[in-house]
Amino acid sequence: MKSLQAALTILFPIAIVLLIGAAALLAAGHDPVAVYADLMTEAFGGTRRIAASLSAATPLIFTGLAAAVAFRVGVFTVGAEGSLYVGALMAAWLGFTLTGLNGWLLAPLCLLAGTVAGTLWMLPPGLMKARLGIDEIVTTLMLNFIAIGLTTWLVNGPLLAPGAANSSTPQVVETARLTRLMPPSTLTTGFLIALALLFAYAFWQRRRVGGYETLIGGLAPRFAGASGIDMPGLMLRMLLLSGAIAGLGGALQVLGPIGRFVAGFSTGYGFTGIAVAILARGNPFGILIGAVLFGGLSTAGATIQLFSDVPIEIVNILQGLIMIFAVADFGLRGWFARRAGRQAANGGATP
């Protein structure tokens, strides 16, 4: 029931977006049915395309989850992008420096370093929020610019691969690269780690004390505070957790499909993750669907160009529309609540 509700809250805005997108396609002289069919084929038509979509969805699961855990306590962070960048750079740096290490040791070390870097990156805004009440939207947003600037500077200078024509580090050692699940696709074990995290989050949010505390903390912070929950500490912890998840996501992207840190490797994963989290209303299953949706759209948007004249802009418009409609509620929740109430009144029998 919960999953069905999550699926519907996501699919309803998408249906509206498809209608608006169809109008835009018609206006541009394209056949919307054919374009959507092509997009479907390119996103999910066959194992290779599914693998490509899941590969593109992987970083979005991390950033989506990173946003969701913070939103849960009412901390509106936009800092996943920054944590992702520093986590990715840290993993890449160790990955091409500690070449003497065994891959079995090096890969976990890189992932750990990325996670720690992402966590620490959220420490200043977390402390500022918890101790001084400084608005986290501003601080995390500013830290994004710093993270991107700092990493770009590093790969332009000290960490630049010799002879590289663009701003990137050398490749990480081959043995530290993640195992590909369905070679030659770039879908790696990173996706499995993402799924494991989603499961852990689902379990924690329903069954653990922390899940309850954060729920109450997010819904009614003053009540939570009065009930003895340390709200500032809780906010700080969740923001750090958010940074950790995003940093791990960045590290996995480096050890996975890319194999090195490339300046501008993120297409705004952190920001798309915010849309994923809002679209999912924090539901873990919803985060998975949202991430796969955006991932599929992005990979299909690239390869559809091999087969049709649809400009990439139309795919970008679809993505943008989904983000806009993601925040709208459409009263579905109310509908579910009423339905649940009716069922309860009928003694649980389906009407």
Added chain:
Amino acid sequence: MFCKPAFAASTALALLFAAPAFAEGRPAALIISQSGLGDQSYNDLAYAGFERALASTGIEGRTVESKEVVAQADEILRRASDAGFGLILDLEFAHGEPIAAVAKDYPDINYVILNQVVPGDNIASVVFREEEGSYLAGVLAAQMTTLPGVEGINEQPILGVIGGTKSAGIDKFIVGFIEGAMSVNPDIDVKVGYSNNFADPAVGMQMANAMYDDGADIVYHIAGGTGIGVIEAAKERGAFAIGVDTDQDGLAPGHVLTSMVKRGDVAVERIVADYAGDKFPKGQTISLGLAEDGVGLSPMEHTKDIIPADVMAKVDAARAGILDGSIKVWDVLSQGAPDYLK
């Protein structure tokens, strides 16, 4: 409910698209680099060459542009390879390793990578000898910077050059420029700066202004969008800039002394034509310099009136020297950075 007929329809669609292409030479795909179409530079230029080549050869072609081009390298390359394309041209800098890996699995497909050398039997690498064109720009600028009676020129022998990033690919231009300038005046002062950014005109403007304040009157930029700010600064100060990649002389007429044009379009056009004529340079590295018309100075439409004939004669002499081999310009990619730039 929506999926099944959709798959059927799109398969039919894909067949429709593929059919005419197979009739005469398999189609070609062009993968645009991260900065995307509309950059008025590298991508746009290559795309223009691609379109021209398609028109003249009758080969079918598709262009792939994606923000995910770096992370989805393998996926995009393999999709194109599976889809029956016979020639895949890749403009993305970060695709060196992916293209080498994918090309191995598709021995009957031809791959092209620009700006780097990737070994492989079915890969052609295209590199430019940017140092040669930059050398000519240096010869021209070093003469102009002390020329009396030209508005915007002071008597000090000081030039500037701004690179987008400290890398071998950019230092190639810078060293060529300095070598050219020093061939005219061994005591010339060439100020070197890196913007660490290819897309911020404000930074370019700031850096250029700082160089103009220090006595430079001509600043060469190899910094993409950041360089637009350099040209803007030249216009505001009444000084001079030197453009790069495309003919940027018209961006600030009279204030862009010349542009070091890098003919990515020529490279792409030539390769597609070779492919159409069944002469694809498999496993070869194609090096395009002055001799191949791959690099060179712009026609200087707006500045030719202020450039004296004897100055131009020296530029032409340097060009002739490079062509006949009597002048060898330092190449950072194969020779490493010279001492003065370390």
